Amino acid sequence: MSEIRNPDAPQCSGGIRMTRERVCADNKRIILNSRTVDVNQLVPIKYKWAWHYYLDACANHWMPTEVSMQRDIEQWKNPNAFTPDERHVIKRNLGFFSTAETLVGNNIVLSIYKLVDNPECRQYLLRQAFEEAIHVHTFQYIVESLSLDETEIFNMYRENQAIYEKDEFSMSCTDGILDEQVDLTTSKGLQKFVDNLAAFYVVTEGIFFYSGFVTLLSFGRQNRLPGTCEQIQYILRDESIHMNFGIQLINAIIEENPHCWTPEFAAYLVGRIKRAVELEVNYAQECLPRGVLGLNVQLLREYVQYIADRRLEKLRLPRQYNSGNPFPWMSEVIDLKKEKNFFETRVTEYQTGGALEW
Numbered sequence: 565m566s567e568i569r570n571p572d573a574p575q576c577s578g579g580i581r582m583t584r585e586r587v588c589a590d591n592k593r594i595i596l597n598s599r600t601v602d603v604n605q606l607v608p609i610k611y612k613w614a615w616h617y618y619l620d621a622c623a624n625h626w627m628p629t630e631v632s633m634q635r636d637i638e639q640w641k642n643p644n645a646f647t648p649d650e651r652h653v654i655k656r657n658l659g660f661f662s663t664a665e666t667l668v669g670n671n672i673v674l675s676i677y678k679l680v681d682n683p684e685c686r687q688y689l690l691r692q693a694f695e696e697a698i699h700v701h702t703f704q705y706i707v708e709s710l711s712l713d714e715t716e717i718f719n720m721y722r723e724n725q726a727i728y729e730k731d732e733f734s735m736s737c738t739d740g741i742l743d744e745q746v747d748l749t750t751s752k753g754l755q756k757f758v759d760n761l762a763a764f765y766v767v768t769e770g771i772f773f774y775s776g777f778v779t780l781l782s783f784g785r786q787n788r789l790p791g792t793c794e795q796i797q798y799i800l801r802d803e804s805i806h807m808n809f810g811i812q813l814i815n816a817i818i819e820e821n822p823h824c825w826t827p828e829f830a831a832y833l834v835g836r837i838k839r840a841v842e843l844e845v846n847y848a849q850e851c852l853p854r855g856v857l858g859l860n861v862q863l864l865r866e867y868v869q870y871i872a873d874r875r876l877e878k879l880r881l882p883r884q885y886n887s888g889n890p891f892p893w894m895s896e897v898i899d900l901k902k903e904k905n906f907f908e909t910r911v912t913e914y915q916t917g918g919a920l921e922w
């Protein structure tokens with residue numbers, strides 16, 4: 565077979581050529597591998613962290629239909645089981661998640677997978693894309709089980725201002741990658757890609773999901789909507805791995821391409837995360853205009869600021885808020901190694917505790 569592609573040309577699908585040169589792990593890079601090594605060989609593995617995230621994710625496999633919704637259905641049908649404000653906040657969060665999970669899956673497939681061409685990272689991305697499909701399935705299953713108005717829930721991201729603004733923040737970054745030929749050999753192109761990764765892994769999955777997690781899990785703590793909350797617990801567990809993988813990916817790209825990490829770009833990312841916190845507080849205001857279950861906008865603001873600082877620190881950026889954590893119980897939900905089964909409905913646990921940092 566003759567050489568079918570110029571080995572120096574950027575390529576994400578991995579054109580091959582006959583050769584006796586074997587892949588050396590040291591030559592692998594997160595992006596632009598086509599310039600140095602074959603992109604189709606998982607082994608030898610260089611980025612062991614990516615492979616271990618993949619193994620952790622597989623060890624956590626679950627499906628929404630394994631979880632009984634019987635008690636949720638009985639409670640939801642009972643006109644006295646929830647106040648109008650409680651029904652409002654539950655539906656708002658289901659509305660947000662039902663489409664946000666799709667946006668995350670689309671961004672993996674349409675932008676990240678094309679640009680990250682390291683095989684061990686791609687192995688994790690394939691697993692994550694499947695998990696996002698499971699999460700989309702979860703919200704379809706909950707909406708169908710509770711006989712909610714599916715058009716109301718699934719259209720909410722275009723009809724509700726606070727949800728629209730969060731989704732617009734994320735989607736504009738997917739569009740930015742799709743619209744242009746991003747040249748990852750330039751600092752500008754790399755910054756555009758890191759902005760996309762931060763918008764999804766740090767903001768969407770690491771900040772925008774968290775008011776919803778706190779609110780829905782607060783019902784679970786009172787044994788209300790136990791099936792829904794069990795599924796949210798599994799999604800939270802998955803999402804904490806997604807976010808940790810994404811932050812490690814960003815940091816690895818920056819280490820390999822330090823010229824893109826300028827003071828201006830670092831300040832830009834801090835500004836983006838601060839804007840995301842504002843959008844999340846607006847969303848909390850929309851969901852909880854009067855507060856429910858002891859939750860209110862002020863507590864959610866503190867919590868969102870607290871987790872934003874944690875994300876900033878992991879990106880080696882300065883903390884902005886120094887807020888305390890008003891919901892320490894959330895750490896216990898995430899740390900399933902310590903608290904195997906938060907709602908005592910099913911025994912599952914991580915097999916690798918090292919992945920549990922969040």
Ligand SMILES: [Fe+2]
Nearest residue numbers: 665695696699
């Ligand atoms: Fe997800």
Ligand SMILES: [Fe+2]
Nearest residue numbers: 668769803806
């Ligand atoms: Fe995710």
